[in-house]
Amino acid sequence: MIDCALYLRADYALGVVDAGMRRLAAVSRFEREESERRQELVRDELTDGVADRARAKGIVQARDITVNASGFSEGMPESRLRWVPLAGGLPGPTLQLAIKTHLGTRYPDLAWSMSQLTGDVDDPRVIAEEYDGVDKYAPTDGERPGAAINRQAKRDEALRLAHVDIRHRFARDLDSPRALFELMASRLPPAIAAAARPRPGLMTRNW
Numbered sequence: 001m002i003d004c005a006l007y008l009r010a011d012y013a014l015g016v017v018d019a020g021m022r023r024l025a026a027v028s029r030f031e032r033e034e035s036e037r038r039q040e041l042v043r044d045e046l047t048d049g050v051a052d053r054a055r056a057k058g059i060v061q062a063r064d065i066t067v068n069a070s071g072f073s074e075g076m077p078e079s080r081l082r083w084v085p086l087a088g089g090l091p092g093p094t095l096q097l098a099i100k101t102h103l104g105t106r107y108p109d110l111a112w113s114m115s116q117l118t119g120d121v122d123d124p125r126v127i128a129e130e131y132d133g134v135d136k137y138a139p140t141d142g143e144r145p146g147a148a149i150n151r152q153a154k155r156d157e158a159l160r161l162a163h164v165d166i167r168h169r170f171a172r173d174l175d176s177p178r179a180l181f182e183l184m185a186s187r188l189p190p191a192i193a194a195a196a197r198p199r200p201g202l203m204t205r206n207w
Contacts, residue, residue: 002049005065006058010087010202011177013061015079017046017069027071029096029107039071064201072096077131078109080174085110087203088181089196090188091117099126101158108159108166117192127187128159128166178207 001020005013021027025038046066053059068086072095073079086092093110108128115123159166165187173180185193 001046002053002062005046005050005062006053006056010061010065010204011080011083011174012076013065014069014083014086014202015073015076017065018071018073018079019076021069022071022073025071029072029098032098035071042071043069060201062201064199068092068202070095074109075131077133077171077174081129081131081169082110083202084174084177084180085184087177087199087207088185089198090181090185091192093129097126097128099159099162099164101162103155103158106155106159108164111164112188114189117189124163126162126164128164129184130166130168132168132170177204 001017004016007013008016021039021042025035025042027035027039029035043066046069050059050062050066053062056062070082073082074096078095082093082095091112093112095110096107097111097113099106099108099111108126108130110129112127114125114127115121156166167183167187169180185196
C-alpha cells in the first residue's frame, strides 16, 4: 500500500490504498463506529510506514493519500470520484452517509452535509455525488428492460424528499477531472468553493 501511495498516479493510488484500508480494517457501512476505530489503527501504521520512507520520491503524495484514504470507498471508480474534490481542495466528503428515506436507509457514495459546511445545525440539506458504472442499469435475471432505471429513479426521488441533492457521474466524467471539479464546487456554498486550494500531493498531469 505504501509503495502504491508513493508511485502510482494519485487517483489510482487513492483507490488502491482505500481498498487495502477496507480489507485490513474490515470496514462496513453498517458498523460505522467500529469500522472507523479499526481504520484509524491501520492509518497509524501506514503513517509510520510512510514516515520511514521520508526521502522517497513521491513522499508528498503518499502523505496526502494516507491522510485521505478511506475503507468506506467501495471500489476504484468511487475512489477516483472522491479524488476529484480532494485534489481540488474541497472539504472531504463523507462516504456512505446513512440517509433515512421512506424506502429505507440509503447510502450515497459521497456526501456533504450542509449543516457541517455552514455550521447551521438546522439545515437538513445534503449534497451527494454517485458513480454509475456500465452495469448499474442492466436488468437482473427475470427483470424487464428498464426495471433497474426505474428502481434508481425511485431511489433518487426518495433521497430528494430527504433533502438530498444527488448527481450521477460516469466514467467519461473522470476523464476530465478539472471540469468535474468545477461542477462539484458549484454545488457547494460559494464561500466553501472560493476557499478551495489544490492539494499538491494529489494533483496529476491530467488535471
